[in-house]
Amino acid sequence: MSRKTVGAGGMSRIGADALLLATAAVWGVTFVVQKDIGGLPPLAFVAARFAVSALAVAPLAVLEGRRAGLPYAPRAWRLAVAIGVLLFLGASLQQAGLATTSATNGGFLTACYVVLTPFVVWALSRQRPRAIVLGAGVVSVIGAWLLATGCGPAEPPTTGDGLVLLADLAWAIAIALTPIFLVKTQRPLTLAFSQYAICCALAGAASAVFETAKPESFVAAAPAILFAGLVSGALGYTLQIVGQRYTPPAEAALILSLESVFAALAGAIWLGERLTAAGAAGCALILIGAVAAEAAPVFAGAKPASV
Incomplete structure (x- = not known):
């Protein structure tokens, strides 16, 4: 995929990455709110926040459907249902996990889907992930650990930790299915x-x-419901979907992992x-991981790969 203009919407890869970066910022702030x-x-x-999201986006979806003219194919409907179920699982497990784990552990574990996504894409498409993507994912997770723990031991594991990890798997599969x-x-x-x-229904x-x-x-x-429904849901998740039209899922996951950096900044601003120093180093590593996956193909003189 080139960084030039692509697709019917005429958006560049850089423009799509900017939308995903905005999504990460919105989600990071929401992480503090929904705690x-x-x-x-x-x-x-979860039901209330996504009811607000659905109501906010419904008029735009109707307008888009009228312009498209053609109805969904049956397989497209199945994909949409699967992604909706995955959103339910991810959002519900994460929210339940946040109620029983520390914000420290929750912030770190939420970022772990960045490592899972390339392997989910590999399983679905049989396209082996690039080494730079895997390496960048590991660097980002190390950065998330530093950010969450300050280089010290993590909080004792709880049931909530396991729920957040299960949510990560749901996020990874949803990110991989969206471009399909x-x-x-x-x-x-x-x-x-x-x-x-x-x-919302589930x-x-x-x-x-x-x-x-x-x-x-x-x-x-x-x-919290209105903020999560309008800002994180109607705005954030929609920006993610639009951005993923032009950014491969593994790279998209790396950009979205910056959510933990924005969450830390929001916590510093609003919660004091x-x-x-270790947390700042963690932020830097997460940023390096995201940038490396995006910039490495450019310096190598090659087009970014599809995964």
Whole structure:
């Protein structure tokens, strides 16, 4: 894939990477916001935030569908449903994990999907990931560990740690499937609405079965719901989908891993958390990992690979 203009939308690879960087910034800030949802259970929070996201994107998806004219092919619908289910699993497991693990462990473990994504792509497409992508992923995870622990021992493992790791697998598979869907349909906004609606429906049903959410809890968590629904969901996830039309999934995961850097900056600004020297070094390593995967093919005089 070239860094020149590609695809029907006419967006350059650099422009797409900028959208993914904006997504990482939005998600990083949201990580701080969604840590504190008061007494609202995690599945109820997920259902509420993605209901807001679906409502916000619905008019744009309808407009996109009218312009496209042609209906979805059956396989495209199956892909959209699969991505929606993966979003539900990733968001629900992460939110439940954040309730039972430390922010330190959660921030580090969330970044681990950057290592899983190239292997998921390999399994789906039979395209071996480039060595620079694997190396950059390892560097980014080391950076995330430094950022989360300050070079000290991590917090004792909890059930929440395992839930966040399972969420990572769901994120990795969703990132790998998204460009497959977009190649078949060229309808990113329709995918955004579909995955939000599916995630909302599944989370709502699961919450009704396993949780008891009081109305006053929704009211108390309204600022977090609106921020996560409008900024992280309607804006962030939609930017991710659009950006992935032009950025290979493994490289996209590396850029999105900068979420942990933005989360640290947001914590420092809004929560007064201090960034240690080791944490600053971790931020630098995550940035180096993302930049290396993007810049190495340019310096080698080759086009960026597809994975």
